[in-house]
Amino acid sequence: MVTEKGLSIVEIIFSIGxxxxxxxxxxxxxxxxxxxxxxxxxxxxxxxxAQKVIEDLVNQKNNDRENFWKLTPILSxxxxxxxYEYTYTVGYTQIDTDGCSVxxxxxxxxxxxxxxxxxxxxxxxxxRLFSNTY
Numbered sequence: 255m256v257t258e259k260g261l262s263i264v265e266i267i268f269s270i271g272x273x274x275x276x277x278x279x280x281x282x283x284x285x286x287x288x289x290x291x292x293x294x295x296x297x298x299x300x301x302x303x304a305q306k307v308i309e310d311l312v313n314q315k316n317n318d319r320e321n322f323w324k325l326t327p328i329l330s331x332x333x334x335x336x337x338y339e340y341t342y343t344v345g346y347t348q349i350d351t352d353g354c355s356v357x358x359x360x361x362x363x364x365x366x367x368x369x370x371x372x373x374x375x376x377x378x379x380x381x382r383l384f385s386n387t388y
Contacts, residue, residue: 296372296373296376297378299336299340299372300340300370300372300376300378301370301378301380302336303333303336303340303342303370304342304368304370304378304380306333306335307331307333307342307344307368307370308366308368308380308382311344311366311382311384315384319386322384323386325346325364327343327344327345327346328342328343328344329343330342330343331343331344339372339373340370340371340372341370341371341372342368342369342370342371343368343369343371344366344367344368344369345366345367345369346364346365346366346367347364347365347367348363348364349363349364349365349383350363362385362386362387363383363384363385363386364383364384365381365382365383365384366381366382366383366384367379367380367381368380368381368382
């Protein structure tokens with residue numbers, strides 16, 4: 255009986271192929287998870303920007319009602335504490351529902367629509383209802 259010593263070339267090529275497949279899968283998984291983590295971090299910052307804008311709008315509504323209810327849209331804005339890659343716009347839509355009538359001269363309920371933009375055309379849209387009642 256002859257005993258074989260060592261590996262044949264076919265076995266070596268097969269084991270190298272399996273190793274390459276495993277390494278490719280692991281590298282792909284690492285790249286994907288890094289991308290997801292980056293996206294989540296950017297969305298979190300955008301959410302923080304939206305929260306800050308809403309806080310500013312609420313503050314303006316409570317302390318400067320006359321100017322707030324002019325409903326002047328904000329076409330482009332940035333916040334100093336966040337990098338300038340985050341920009342926002344604020345628009346308003348009037349709401350006509352029971353308890354929130356909208357006469358032409360004095361809106362009583364509006365939806366503030368805040369669009370946060372960053373990076374390569376990524377956006378986050380947040381809405382906040384404002385009522386002109388005390």
